[in-house]
Amino acid sequence: MSLRFLLRDAWKAWHRHSGWMAWNLFLAFIPLALSVWLFRRSSGNRNLLWWVGFIVFMAFLPNAPYLLTDIIHLIDAVRRDYSVWVITLVLIPQHLSVILLGFEAYVISLINLGYYLQKQGMGKFTIPAELITHALCAVGIYLGRFLRFNSWDLVTQPEDLAQTIVDDLTAKRPLLVMFVTFIVLTVLYWVMKQITLGLILKMRYRKVLHEAGGEN
Numbered sequence: 001m002s003l004r005f006l007l008r009d010a011w012k013a014w015h016r017h018s019g020w021m022a023w024n025l026f027l028a029f030i031p032l033a034l035s036v037w038l039f040r041r042s043s044g045n046r047n048l049l050w051w052v053g054f055i056v057f058m059a060f061l062p063n064a065p066y067l068l069t070d071i072i073h074l075i076d077a078v079r080r081d082y083s084v085w086v087i088t089l090v091l092i093p094q095h096l097s098v099i100l101l102g103f104e105a106y107v108i109s110l111i112n113l114g115y116y117l118q119k120q121g122m123g124k125f126t127i128p129a130e131l132i133t134h135a136l137c138a139v140g141i142y143l144g145r146f147l148r149f150n151s152w153d154l155v156t157q158p159e160d161l162a163q164t165i166v167d168d169l170t171a172k173r174p175l176l177v178m179f180v181t182f183i184v185l186t187v188l189y190w191v192m193k194q195i196t197l198g199l200i201l202k203m204r205y206r207k208v209l210h211e212a213g214g215e216n
Contacts, residue, residue: 009086016077021098024070027063027151028102034060035109039116059151061109061133062140065185067102069145070095106137107192134189138181139165142174 034057038050074095078087110133114126144150147164168174 009083018094020073021070021094024063024067025098025101027060028067028105029064031057031061031064031109032105035112039112057109058133058136059154061106062137062144063151064102064106064109065137066141066144067099068184068188069141070099070102103188103192104196107189107196110189111193111196130189131186134185135178135182138178138185141181142168142178146174146177 034053038053038057074091077091077095082091110130113129113133114123117123117126117129140151143164147168
């Protein structure tokens with residue numbers, strides 16, 4: 001295959017998936033931005049606006065770990081008639097980068113929530129809050145991936161959404177899928193949280209050394 005055709009196929013492959021990836025990442029970064037506003041502000045005042053923001057945060061939060069399920073698009077893309085070079089150099093890095101960014105948005109959002117609980121003197125509730133959030137997100141991911149509901153359906157289709165949740169929570173297969181999703185989220189979150197906190201500590205340590213060196 002000539003370089004010209006390789007570049008053409010690479011561009012087509014990248015362009016084919018970039019649209020929905022950008023949209024999904026946008027949805028994943030909404031709760032991240034809200035977590036900064038809700039949990040990192042200097043003021044701890046929980047007024048009506050804060051609670052509205054918190055509800056929106058919880059409604060959109062499943063969109064971040066939801067990107068883990070987009071691995072099915074990578075599998076589908078690999079099965080298409082792309083060359084091994086396009087798959088290796090374009091499709092795999094493109095999909096894995098988006099999945100990693102989306103899940104990292106989830107991790108940082110929950111780290112910000114834990115920081116807020118610590119600041120409010122409720123640090124002992126951090127792990128229970130994380131586990132409850134994983135469970136709620138497992139339900140949200142199931143509703144989004146398999147039943148094609150969106151975060152805004154809480155407002156636009158509340159009755160249909162509520163009925164679907166009640167029906168699926170009493171069925172064995174959906175419960176199994178949500179339980180497995182909960183386990184995956186819990187394990188991956190714990191791993192990524194340790195990596196993220198380690199990187200944050202490393203950057204802070206380097207900053208301290210740099211400032212100490214500047215003073216000398």
